[in-house]
Amino acid sequence: MGSITVSNLGKAYKQYPARSSRLREWLLPFRGPQHKLKWILRDVSFHVSPGEAVGLIGINGAGKSTLLKLITGTTQPTTGSVYMEGTVAALLELGMGFHPDFTGRQNVYMAGQLLGMSVEQITRLMPEIEAFAEVGEYMDQPVRVYSSGMQMRVAFSVATARRPDILIVDEALSVGDTYFQHKSFERIRQFRRSGTTLLLVSHDKQAIQSVCDRAILLDAGRLAREGPPEEIMDYYNAMIADRENSNLQLLSRDDGKVQVISGTGEATVSDIALLDEHGQRVEVIDVGQAVTLQVTVAAKADIPRMVLGYMIKDRLGQAMYGTNTHLKEMPVSDVRAGDSHVFRFSFNANLGAGTYSVATAIVSTETHLVNNYEWRDLALVFTVVNMRRPYFEGSAWIDPAIEISKL
Template identity: 75%
Template sequence: MGAIHVSGLGKAYKQYGSHAARVAEWVLPFCGPRHKLQWVLRDINFQVASGESVGLIGINGAGKSTLLKLITGTTLATTGAVATSGRVAALLELGMGFHPDFSGRQNAVMAGQLLGLSNAEIAELMPQIEAFADIGDYIDQPVRVYSSGMQMRLAFSVATARRPDVLIVDEALSVGDAYFQHKSFERIRQFRRDGTTLLLVSHDKQAIQTVCDRAILLDGGRLAQQGKPEQIMDYYNALIAERENQTVRLRELAGGKVQTVSGTGEASVTDIALLDADGASVEVIDVGSAVTLRVTVMAWAPIPRMVLGYMIKDRLGQPMYGTNTHLKELALEHVGAGQKVVYRFQFPMNLGPGTYSVATAIVSTETHLVNNYEWRDLALVFTVMNMRRPHFEGSAWLDPSIEIDQT
């Protein structure tokens, strides 16, 4: 079984003021260094246990790709150490290690050898590699004529032809078509069920939350947060919106869940409730029942244009449904300081049984990346139960009428 242990890991690159300084340091080493260290990663500590799946997220430049190169040994660390156990397969930079003038088949053989497979094993696995990559006659064409998606297909097929103990996947899968992404993630899920340890880099919130047990957030080359995927993805989204004024706040709720709140604070949600058909506040609702989501917003400063949005998420943080008053063409103009606004969203609760949460956002457009007055996850938690409907599976109540013709 595979595991990853990262301790005090750091990576720095030398920066010289000029080419002359670089030459002088090489020719006259006894005169002292003539460079400065530019740290890309610093003091990274975490473990990935055997069979665990961990997502690695962060904005571009946070150090994610460098960290993966250090873990796989393609780059040497400046400080600290990495220990891995078991057979490791990695998909880092797209087509990394492929020779453009060799055919896909030749590159597959070389890549397999680098993974520690014998020629006999590669020959045995080649039909499976060809079938999964599904690039047809291009398998015998030079890789230089491949699209980025074809390179990714072949690289993933080779790396996962035999189940590894540790699988490390960078953003490479994001360039594939929807069908291949679905097929790839299904293989990753099967590996997980079979005990493979997974380290996945992705900006895809759904992928992180459905595949991973835990998530790690890198920010500025340091480990900023780690915890449950939903919590870390909420913090990451808030961090993107607030990267200039850094107003992200974390608060632990009853039950141990961590709520992320961000924004300027010029407006805020002061009350939120789910009401039944009689107008009573409820925490448990029957499948298909009519409900009203009532949200009270207070403007603490003049707001030129105010939009309220909400997102209903399941217990894993996956979005079930979301909308806002901009999309509904009901944005409010020139809301004055001290003004209270009560919103009522009425809809049938056509969700499957389970626990759900509501996130709210007070913004000026359809996105929280422009003016983020307040963005709050876990603003409300409620439970849906099936008390009157026939049993069904899934996260939505889509009861059909059925017609059957027999001849």
């Protein structure tokens, strides 16, 4: 089993004011440095334990790709060190190392040897690589005629032909079609069940939360926060909103979870409850039970157009269902400071047994990226139990009518 230890890692590049400055620095060293250091990554430290899956997130330019290159050894650090134990397979830049004039098969042999496989091993694994990539006759065509998705299929297939101790995956998987993305993530999950350590870079919230045990947020080249995937992804979204002149709060709940609240504060959820069919507040409900989500919103400023949305998430933070009053064509117009509005969303809770949370968003359109008056994660937590239904698997109650006929 593999592990990754990153200690005080940093990467800086020299920036010269003019081309001649580089020559002067080389010819006249006694005059001192002629450059300034541009730090891309600084003071990053973390540990990935054997068998653990860690997601790495951050906006473009945060230093994620540079960090992966330092970890895999394709770039040397300016400060700090990386220690890895076990065999490593890395899928960084799409088709990195592929030669456009060579066929897919020839590139598989080259890429496989770079990963430490012998020619005999690659030959033995070639049928499985071909079958998983599913590029057909293109395997013997030059890579220059491949689409980006086909390159990703072949690159992923050869990188994962053997189960590595450590698998490092950049955002290359986002290029492929939906079918191959599902297929790839299923292979990653199989590796995880077998003990592979995973470091995954993705902007896909569902991928991070469904696959990873922990998430790390990079911001401006530094480690900004790490923790449970749901908490870090919500903090990441709130941080983006914060840069749109919003406020950002972190509140510790009684259950130990961290609630993230962001927004301008021009409106806020003053009360939220789940009601049964008698209008009583409940925290535990039955599968399929008729309930009403009641949300009271208090306006602190005049708001021309107010929209309330909610998202029901499972215990891993994966979205079960979400909607808002913009999508339902029921926005509230001309809201005045001091006004309060009560929103009631009635539905049958066709959810599987488990614990769920509700996130709320008060905005002006369908997204919090325009006017984020308030985004409140973990606004409500409730539990679903199965008291009356036949046993079933999954997060949704989609009971079928079954017909069987004999031919």
